[in-house]
Amino acid sequence: xxxxxxxxxxxxxxxxxxxxxxxxxxxxxxxxxxxxxxxxxxxxxxxxxxxxxxxxxxxxxxxxxxxxxxxxxxxxxxxxxxxxxxxxxxxxx
Numbered sequence: 001x002x003x004x005x006x007x008x009x010x011x012x013x014x015x016x017x018x019x020x021x022x023x024x025x026x027x028x029x030x031x032x033x034x035x036x037x038x039x040x041x042x043x044x045x046x047x048x049x050x051x052x053x054x055x056x057x058x059x060x061x062x063x064x065x066x067x068x069x070x071x072x073x074x075x076x077x078x079x080x081x082x083x084x085x086x087x088x089x090x091x092x093x
Contacts, residue, residue: 011041 016024024046031042031052040055054062064070 013027026046028041029043044051049066052064
């Protein structure tokens with residue numbers, strides 16, 4: 001439990017069965033960033049390589065791989081497009 005009385009259980013690892021007796025183990029850890037939500041995975045490690053995940057208000061914003069450029073994500077709150085028949089075909093006269 002944390003100081004507020006909430007459970008602090010977190011996903012520690014995932015083991016994937018690859019078949020033929022082989023498995024892959026991916027481990028997860030909290031971010032070192034104090035502003036990061038502790039319920040979101042901050043780090044993922046596989047074969048000694050670590051990916052870092054950045055969240056803002058519960059939304060994934062950045063992924064930094066161990067090598068090479070990372071990814072940035074933006075989210076839109078725009079309403080979905082109108083896909084009704086009249087909208088898709090235009091106004092019929």
